[in-house]
Amino acid sequence: MKLHILKTLALAAALACSAAHADTLKVSNYTGGGAADAFSGAFLNLGSFDTVTTQPWQVSNLTTNGSFVAFCLERLVPVSAAAFGAGETYTASAYTSAAVVNLFNGFYGSALTSANSAAAFQLALWELLEDSANTKDLFAGNFNLTGYDFNLSTADFGTATTLATSMLAGTGAASDSYQLTMWDARGSQDLISAVAAPIPEPSTYALMAGGLGIMGYLARRRRQA
Structure with missing residues (x-):
């Protein structure tokens, strides 16, 4: 019984991750940066394929009454009519791909300053997601x-x-830190959003260290048994 309690406490303290949850999101064109049409109409012409937008999305979370900016994770999947209308159900989960996290940490802070920088950021993101060889070459x-x-x-x-191309090479990268969330929907384009990563309080480090210490203690007990 005692070991079970210790194990539960250790997992609670050491695993600082949030559970996936479902929210209703409404998607619209991003209108930041001054003029309402500053980012609109930026479509990539894919020849025989439908054109896809390289602009970011403005997202209203109807569940929490919050809002955020998101980029596209699925280039050839459209945003559903429901997401543009009354709202689409999305499941949120942490996104931790190292290459994508590095892209956000380096360039998300400047990605929303112009239509060109937003399109560049989206193109770099698609390159990292879709090129399994990790060539970081758009052509x-x-x-x-x-x-x-x-x-x-x-x-x-x-x-x-x-x-x-400069973003993919890490040229001029900033040293910001973001937590990324993937928004997944069965009937609509998957999205990714970012918030500045909080700076942990000293008490948080102490809690995590305590949890890791308990886990180490449990491991030693198992070896000695």
Whole structure:
């Protein structure tokens, strides 16, 4: 009984992760950065495929009455009519892919400053997600922009791809820290959002250290048994 209680306390203290939860989200075009149309109409022309937007989304969380900005995780999956209308059910979970986390930590802070930087950030994100070879090359591999262009766009294709290449190379990266959330929906495009990572209080470090210490104690008890 005592060991069971210790194990429960250890897991609670050492595993600082949040459980997945479902919220109703309403998606609309991002209108930040001053003019309402500053980011609208930035579509990537995929030839025989439907055009896909490279603009970020403004998302209203109807469950919590909050709002946030999100980027696209699924390039060829559209946002559903429900998400644009009364709201779509999304499941939230932590997103921890190292390459994507590094991209956000380095460039998310400047991604919303212009249509070009937003498009560049989205292109760099798709490259990391879709190119399994991790070439970080927008014009080679699975995600290949050769022959593509922006259509009806407020963003310039050449400028955006140059910026995206710099982001993928880590050129001029900042040293911010973000916690990423993936928003998954069965009938709509998956999204990713970011919030600044909180600085842990000293008491948090003490709790985690205590939890790890208990887990180490339990491991020694098992070896001695």
